[in-house]
Amino acid sequence: MVAFLCRWCAGAGADLAGTSRLQYPPNAIPIRVNCSGRVEPSWVVDALRSGADGVLIGGCHPGDCHYVVGNYKARRRVYLLRKVLEELGVEPERVRLEWVSATEGARFARVMTEFVKELRRLGPLQGNGQG
């Protein structure tokens, strides 16, 4: 799985999970971005195309975005992208947007654990809804 994490909140939250020695599945390739609003839908699709079975986008909680509205943009993009994926026969659950603040190391670990569990349930992306 690929995790796009914003540097101000979700990325810092991931760091905190690490320094707090919290245990969570090591399945994510983290990619730090300046803002969740910087994540292009085509990056998400490229990640899925390149072998990822899921993509997590981690941003700041509503109202906390360092760039004020980047996370709102990300939310609308993911909402629409998931519709496109569904129409193409890809389970929309493979793309997940989560709000994680810099103090929420535990939440980050929980999100990772849940998402990996969900992706294991869905299985590998190959042989998706289109057969």
Added chain:
Amino acid sequence: MYWTGSCGGCDVSFLELGAALLDVLSKVEIVFWPALVDAKRADVEALPAGAIDVALINGTLRTEENREMAELLREKSKLIVAYGACAHLGGIPGLANLSQREEILAAVFGDGFRPTPPPGGSPEDAPPELLAEALPLSAAVRVDYVVPGCPPPPGLISRAFDALLGELPPTGHVFAPEKALCEECPRTKEERRLTQVVRPHEVLPDPEKCLLDQGMICLGPVTRGGCDAACPKAGMPCTGCLGPTPNAGDQGLAMLSALASLVRAGEEGEAAFASEDKVLDAIVDPVGTFHKYALPATWRVPSPLRGGGSGRGGRP
């Protein structure tokens, strides 16, 4: 000129050149053009390799025969031009890739359909097999140039003929401007905030204002210019037939991204989430809207994401 899975619009598009067409015709010899001259496949097969200077091929590759003809023309031609959106990107017929071939055949001809020869006919009289998916021309043969559009607008056709009859551009050239269609569009753009998404038949658009600003999904920002903004000038949003600008990447996803950025339902924030989603819910058939022409060039079946991908890991 050859057509594969095509509506015939590309063949007719030459007429739009008007009197200039006579000038072109005086400089070429048509050896094969099923819509116009009576030459058969056997006549092409009899030609030596490279005997044809330029083959313009329009249409989606949909059947085994389409693929065979593309390969035959590649062998017999010095240059292959993908003519029109179907040959370029897969085109509108490529939206069939949202369904499996077997589902399509069953829906049209009933369950268990197999292409069979007519009564008393020999096996080769059977209609050709459908390919598993509709494909752009470049999926089967090397393509030297592209004339984009559905159908190509006259300005770009002239541009292509001028080059083909004069100085050739580098291989891979697309005979269309690299700038976005918005640059050609005379409509005035304001600060963009989409508070609603509407379909063309639902509104009478303001004649001056940007169609996107009026809530229509206009693919102008991510689509090549070259048509002189013909559709927006007529009050219809651009549907993207000229294909992506060189830096738009995935044309549909680039538009999705831009559109989602512009949607507003009052003050941005958690309280507006549900109403923003409602605005986005008004987009009927997102794939058909954003990837109207480029689905086969962008996504592949049976696993649509596997198109341009490298290997895969297999673990979450």
